[in-house]
Amino acid sequence: MKLDSMYQEIILDHYRNPHHRGLREPFDAEVHHVNPTCGDEVTLRVRVADGVVTDVSYESEGCSISQASASVMTDLVIGRSVADALGLEREFLALMQSRGTMEPDEDVLEDAVAFAGVSKYPARVKCALLSWMAWKDATAQAVGGIPEQETDR
Amino acid sequence: MTDTGSDTRANAGPAPTLTGVGGPVPGYDVERVRKDFSILTRRVHDDRPLVYLDSAASSQKPTRVLDAERDYYELHNANVHRGIHVLAEEATALYENARDKVAAFIGAPRRDEVVFTKNSSEALNLVAYAMSNAAASGPEAERFRLGPGDEVVVTEMEHHSNLVPWQMLCRRTGATLRWIGITDDGRLDLTTLDQVINERTKVVSFVHQSNILGTVNPVATLVARAREVGALVVLDGSQSVPHMPIDVTALGVDFLAFTGHKMCGPTGIGVLWGRRELLEVMPPFLGGGEMIELVTMEASTYAAPPHRFEAGTPMIAQAVGLGAAVDYLTDLGMDAVAAHEHDVTAYAIERLTAVPGLRIIGPPDAVDRGGAVSFVLTGSDGRPLHPHDVGQLLDELGVAVRVGHHCARPVCLRFGVPATTRASFHLYSTRSEVDALVEGLGHVRRFFGT
Numbered sequence: 001m002k003l004d005s006m007y008q009e010i011i012l013d014h015y016r017n018p019h020h021r022g023l024r025e026p027f028d029a030e031v032h033h034v035n036p037t038c039g040d041e042v043t044l045r046v047r048v049a050d051g052v053v054t055d056v057s058y059e060s061e062g063c064s065i066s067q068a069s070a071s072v073m074t075d076l077v078i079g080r081s082v083a084d085a086l087g088l089e090r091e092f093l094a095l096m097q098s099r100g101t102m103e104p105d106e107d108v109l110e111d112a113v114a115f116a117g118v119s120k121y122p123a124r125v126k127c128a129l130l131s132w133m134a135w136k137d138a139t140a141q142a143v144g145g146i147p148e149q150e151t152d153r
Numbered sequence: 154m155t156d157t158g159s160d161t162r163a164n165a166g167p168a169p170t171l172t173g174v175g176g177p178v179p180g181y182d183v184e185r186v187r188k189d190f191s192i193l194t195r196r197v198h199d200d201r202p203l204v205y206l207d208s209a210a211s212s213q214k215p216t217r218v219l220d221a222e223r224d225y226y227e228l229h230n231a232n233v234h235r236g237i238h239v240l241a242e243e244a245t246a247l248y249e250n251a252r253d254k255v256a257a258f259i260g261a262p263r264r265d266e267v268v269f270t271k272n273s274s275e276a277l278n279l280v281a282y283a284m285s286n287a288a289a290s291g292p293e294a295e296r297f298r299l300g301p302g303d304e305v306v307v308t309e310m311e312h313h314s315n316l317v318p319w320q321m322l323c324r325r326t327g328a329t330l331r332w333i334g335i336t337d338d339g340r341l342d343l344t345t346l347d348q349v350i351n352e353r354t355k356v357v358s359f360v361h362q363s364n365i366l367g368t369v370n371p372v373a374t375l376v377a378r379a380r381e382v383g384a385l386v387v388l389d390g391s392q393s394v395p396h397m398p399i400d401v402t403a404l405g406v407d408f409l410a411f412t413g414h415k416m417c418g419p420t421g422i423g424v425l426w427g428r429r430e431l432l433e434v435m436p437p438f439l440g441g442g443e444m445i446e447l448v449t450m451e452a453s454t455y456a457a458p459p460h461r462f463e464a465g466t467p468m469i470a471q472a473v474g475l476g477a478a479v480d481y482l483t484d485l486g487m488d489a490v491a492a493h494e495h496d497v498t499a500y501a502i503e504r505l506t507a508v509p510g511l512r513i514i515g516p517p518d519a520v521d522r523g524g525a526v527s528f529v530l531t532g533s534d535g536r537p538l539h540p541h542d543v544g545q546l547l548d549e550l551g552v553a554v555r556v557g558h559h560c561a562r563p564v565c566l567r568f569g570v571p572a573t574t575r576a577s578f579h580l581y582s583t584r585s586e587v588d589a590l591v592e593g594l595g596h597v598r599r600f601f602g603t
């Protein structure tokens with residue numbers, strides 16, 4: 001079934017057993033983002049120390065895509081420098097905006113490559129991006145603003 | 154065509170008595186009906202037959218409606234009410250003829266009580282804006298005036314289109330918004346009716362049939378209380394006019410709003426029906442061509458209803474299409490349509506109730522209930538499944554449902570769910586489509602279960 005390209009086993013695994021879930025202390029910024037079309041919600045906290053994302057914790061409610069994406073995102077960004085993590089965010093955003101035409105680099109995006117199929121479903125792209133946008137917003141607040149990226153919306 | 158108040162009451166059938174008893178309707182050949190809708194033969198994804206269970210969002214259109222619109226453009230197209238040539242006269246006749254058909258369909262005492270709008274939302278906004286415009290109108294508009302201390306009453310199960318316009322009206326005028334709550338069974342909680350609707354209430358606006366819960370509300374009870382306190386009554390018939398016989402006189406309301414695209418008609422056309430004596434003194438909403446009587450640089454006087462409320466070139470082709478839709482529904486017979494949909498709904502509730510992990514959000518039986526059935530579901534491992542995932546997998550099987558808050562977010566908040574999956578039926582829906590849905594849900598539960 002074609003949908004299997006959306007509901008990859010990796011996505012279902014993260015959905016069933018999400019990583020880094022739950023809100024933790026200490027944190028430098030907390031945000032709450034919603035996806036008004038389907039009611040997905042995420043509350044997300046970021047801790048940044050010496051330019052490194054040392055923790056991302058969250059509580060979320062929503063579909064399997066938004067849940068799994070939050071889990072994958074935390075795996076990717078925790079322990080990275082803010083600059084590197086923002087690079088990953090840009091890479092993931094580009095993948096999600098590619099409408100299935102981009103061949104993702106597994107060395108860079110790791111488990112997040114599993115979302116390539118989701119980019120073919122315009123109604124679901126927002127679900128996959130929700131936690132990333134929340135993370136970026138929280139990080140910007142934590143570090144006192146980040147430079148505008150041309151790929152941003 | 155003229156605007157004289159001719160008596161157009163024709164098919165003022167009795168209100169349907171909805172009981173829990175099901176069974177296919179004798180004489181209603183749903184397979185023949187389906188032949189009128191070529192879209193229903195579409196195949197989707199891996200060549201699966203389309204199972205369209207999203208008619209509460211928008212119904213499909215029979216060939217007759219499509220032909221009427223095409224015919225209009227191919228043979229009669231011109232602007233209305235402003236030409237003396239043959240096409241302009243034909244276009245005007247067709248447009249006004251659609252008004253006659255709609256008036257007869259809802260049992261309106263007069264044809265000039267039917268105002269064409271672009272949809273239900275505009276019809277409801279029209280009344281809400283007329284009420285705030287009343288502040289700047291003469292004493293004749295007293296009935297519509299609103300200010301601090303006055304109250305507007307809605308229910309907790311309103312579509313956003315019958316909630317937000319009233320919130321906005323209250324913000325503009327300083328009036329207070331109040332609402333009737335919902336019981337756990339998805340019915341209106343009438344225990345507080347006499348407090349919520351009181352001497353301060355100026356207008357009560359409520360949904361006849363809920364698009365998310367399926368509940369058919371007790372119009373007579375609310376109208377009786379509103380009359381006791383002298384409040385205006387607006388009924389949102391978006392989900393009732395397409396599915397049951399409607400007689401505005403029997404309903405006893407002051408205004409009725411409905412929308413063409415849910416009743417087998419085109420998009421871009423809706424209706425506000427209003428009592429003549431109220432429309433006559435109601436201030437206009439939109440200004441422009443067609444709605445005026447005399448215009449000078451300083452000021453204007455306004456046309457009589459319905460034209461006072463139809464500024465600018467109207468949706469002529471769409472009105473003609475709606476007229477054809479009304480003919481189609483009338484030929485099928487709204488009693489038969491209601492009975493058929495009741496059968497499919499009762500069957501759906503019976504089968505859905507038997508699905509493990511499924512909880513219906515709304516009345517648990519088919520009594521006083523229309524064919525919109527919302528539910529939430531858990532996977533075979535007991536975890537709640539998000540409606541988005543449910544809808545996506547069903548779609549892949551060819552089953553089209555709607556997921557989300559259905560423009561009634563307060564209902565989701567009331568039941569503590571982020572969203573629901575909703576299957577909704579129309580005159581072409583079948584029991585076997587319900588079977589396809591139930592089978593699909595089994596697949597969904599296994600797919601996400603561990």
Ligand SMILES: Cc1ncc(COP(=O)(O)O)c(C=O)c1O
Nearest residue numbers: 272273274312314364391392412
């Ligand atoms: C109960 C109810 N009211 C109002 C509306 C608004 O109809 P429209 O979008 O055609 O204005 C809808 C349709 O979604 C509805 O179901």
